[in-house]
Amino acid sequence: MIRLGNMSRRLFVRSLAAVMGIFFVRPSRLFGDTEPAAGLSIEARAEKLAKIFTNRNSAAEVGRYYLDATPVRPDLSELVQSLSSPKKGDILSHLRLKIREDFATSRTVSVDGWCLSRTEADLCAVAALAAGRA
Numbered sequence: 001m002i003r004l005g006n007m008s009r010r011l012f013v014r015s016l017a018a019v020m021g022i023f024f025v026r027p028s029r030l031f032g033d034t035e036p037a038a039g040l041s042i043e044a045r046a047e048k049l050a051k052i053f054t055n056r057n058s059a060a061e062v063g064r065y066y067l068d069a070t071p072v073r074p075d076l077s078e079l080v081q082s083l084s085s086p087k088k089g090d091i092l093s094h095l096r097l098k099i100r101e102d103f104a105t106s107r108t109v110s111v112d113g114w115c116l117s118r119t120e121a122d123l124c125a126v127a128a129l130a131a132g133r134a
Contacts, residue, residue: 050127063128
């Protein structure tokens with residue numbers, strides 16, 4: 001588990017709400033109903049992943065904290081590849097499954113005492129990198 005620095009409770013709650021938005025967003029908001037075409041650039045795919053969040057700025061802030069505290073900082077390409085579905089289909093279902101698996105296998109990070117799955121943290125990191133905040 002990775003522990004991240006001090007973050008105000010207000011910022012964390014707003015950011016957590018942005019992260020949890022993944023469970024309530026319509027799939028068509030992200031990629032239509034399927035994984036993005038393989039022909040899209042990493043930057044374009046990252047931009048689409050960042051659109052998952054209803055409050056992208058808060059998600060990017062969490063992502064920045066996560067990236068700052070990560071000993072080996074992943075690059076945008078690594079993150080996008082790790083979040084992509086191995087087969088065509090609903091990317092949101094894939095991400096939800098990864099999040100559940102993260103919690104089941106203790107692949108979590110702690111942000112000011114709050115527990116996020118590694119997938120949620122990686123999504124926030126994509127939002128930060130896509131916004132140029134990291």
